[in-house]
Amino acid sequence: MTVEKLDVAIIGAGTAGLSARSEVAKVTDNYRVFDPGPYGTTCARSACMPSKAFIQSAHDFHRRHDFAALGIDGADRLSIDTARVLAEVRHIRNGLVDSVIDGMQSWRDTHLVPERACFEEDGTLRAREARFRPKATVIATGSSAVIPQGWREILGDRLLTSDDLFELPDLPKRVAVVGLGPVGLELGQALAWLGVEVTGFDPNPTIGGLQDPELLSRLREGLSPEMTILGVAAEPVDTDETGVTMRWDGGKIVVDHVLVAMGRAPNLEGLGLDALGVDLGENGFKDFPDGQLNLPDTRLYFAGDSGPGPAILHEASDEGRIAGYFAARNEDAVFRRRTPLRMVFCDPQIAVAGETWDTLEARQDEIAIGEAAFDGAGRTRLQRAHGGALRIYAEKATGRLLGAAIVAPEAEHIAHFLAYAITREDDLSGLLRAPVYHPTHEEVLRRALRATLAKCDVETAELEAMRCADAPVDHDMDRG
Structure with missing residues (x-):
């Protein structure tokens, strides 16, 4: 041949x-x-x-x-x-x-x-x-999509993945979402907003791919009014005309469909x-x-x-x-990756740029971490948006920006800005010299940068520190 x-x-x-x-x-x-x-x-x-x-x-x-x-x-x-x-x-x-x-x-x-x-x-x-x-x-x-062994046989056409969810003629009334990574979290919350009773299962301490423990608690708090989140492993044990019985150690629930979002x-x-x-x-x-x-x-x-x-x-x-x-x-494909950038389009949004909590945790003595909250910020209040927080990670000795994790409204835009800054190897002092418009979420970013710089071994000129202070207006409406 x-x-x-x-x-x-x-x-x-x-x-x-x-x-x-x-x-x-x-x-x-x-x-x-x-x-x-x-x-x-x-x-x-x-x-x-x-x-x-x-x-x-x-x-x-x-x-x-x-x-x-x-x-x-x-x-x-x-x-x-x-x-x-x-x-x-x-x-x-x-x-x-x-x-x-x-x-x-x-x-x-x-x-x-x-x-x-x-x-x-x-x-x-x-x-x-x-x-x-x-x-x-x-x-x-x-x-x-990863499907545990035997689940297809048990669930039949009640099994859903992100590949086939949108082929449904209509939405069911009750859905179990197994796996609360980015896909499970996004689709689970959207289903809940559309009137579906959603129960999410994931035994991992992290959800949405977010690692920072300070932000995880905020994320769970923001999601809890809309969907039930259980930090346990669950599996389907029976299917009949009433639905699927999902069972875990300590409980069970009957749903119409199971959306499996356990990775690919x-x-x-x-x-x-x-x-x-x-x-x-x-x-x-x-x-x-x-x-x-x-x-x-x-x-x-x-x-x-x-x-x-x-x-x-x-x-x-x-x-x-x-x-x-x-x-x-016909050569080896060797290259340098871009600055890591990940997002989850839930509400509040999750965004992570640069180095992450799990990669920096062992170096905490060398890292400065500062944060600021969106809860009472003017833009957040005007939009009636979820609150949240922003955490900045920097090299303590130099003030160089290393990474950031965000749980906040419209976090995607701040995350892009920070990813660009990390790519340029910017330091916090340089970033604070950039203008910030009012009222925007970037005002919260400036507070987080300022809080992080205060923990670095870097001196800031008095004039620069003064210019980076908040304007004397009510842009944080909780302050009065």
């Missing part, structure tokens, strides 16, 4: 795979992308984008509780058609997916192999009856990596050098959700482009 030689094979046409293709195509036309479909990327089809459309509808409906205080009458007569909400989410989702597929048209007929690919022992890549021999391969096969696992099974002698270890990627996307002494490049980095879109795009760049040149 004829074996077609390739410069680069790309397995997967998601965010990372498409990003890799764009770089490979600049160097060589002798490549193929292998993917059986469906196309459109996980982000557009079932993750980032449709979930945010769903959250937006839920948030706008939930805002009705603030209308009376704002002088807007009639909120008690508002209702929501959750079937139409889901239909609109699918409409938006389909438009986004179509845009991604449209972007493939220029090369799809010539370079896409719409089949699953797997390696054979001699390094040949097989796609049904066709055989290929690539010099380098980018593996960007994405990930799938790389789609590496069935690729034939074992035939090549590649062992990624029990937890995956154990032998990857830091900042490298290919295994040493191989031309196998892993990117996106199937790679060693965080499963975040901008990271997947970066990894795909870098893997494609180096694969096309």
Whole structure:
């Protein structure tokens, strides 16, 4: 059988795979992308984008509780058609997916192999009856929701993941959310806002990926009026016409559906990596050098959700482009990652930039930590928003900004600003010289920066300290 030689094979046409293709195509036309479909990327089809459309509808409906205080009458007569909400989410989702597929048209007929690919022992890549021999391969096969063994058999069509939640014709009345990481927290709160009775289960002390213990208590307090959160492991034990019985040590509850949000696992099974002698270890990627996307002494490049980095879109795009760049040149893919930046679009929002609590905890003697609360800030009060707090981590000896954790309204914007500052290796004194407009959430940021700088071994000129003080106006409405 004829074996077609390739410069680069790309397995997967998601965010990372498409990003890799764009770089490979600049160097060589002798490549193929292998993917059986469906196309459109996980982000557009079932993750980032449709979930945010769903959250937006839920948030706008939930805002009705603030209308009376704002002088807007009639909120008690508002209702929501959750079937139409889901239909609109699918409409938006389909438009986004179509845009991604449209972007493939220029090369799809010539370079896409719409089949699953797997390696054979001699390094040949097989796609049904066709055989290929690539010099380098980018593996960007994405990930799938983790489902505990036996749960599918017990739950049947009452099992939901973020991949299929939006396919429901309407929302159920009672949902158990198992796993309160970013996905479980976002979707659980949105379901609660839309009138679903939500019970969340997660035995981990952290929720939403947040590590800082001071902020975790605030987050739990902010979420408690809207959804029940139980810090226990629960499992389905029975399903009948009344629903699913979820049981944990000390209790049980009956729900209509179970949304499993226990993370995602790389789609590496069935690729034939074992035939090549590649062992990624029990937890995956154990032998990857830091900042490298290919295994040493191989031309196998892993990117996106199937790679060693965080499963975040901008990271997947970066990894795909870098893997494609180096694969096309047959070189090791070594690079420096961007400043870490993570967000959860619950309310209050969670955002983490730079180094995190768990990476700094062992160095507390060298770290200055300052904080400020949003609870009584003018902008928070004017918006009738959740309160929250901001924690800044800095190097005590120099005042250099290292990281931040935020639980606050619109935390995404402050987190971006701080991530940029960390990338520039800014210090707190320099950041405090920047202007702050009134009334904005950035006024709280300035207080947190000031509180952190006060704990650093850095002298501040009297004039600069004076300029960084709060203006003599009631921008903190709790102060009177």
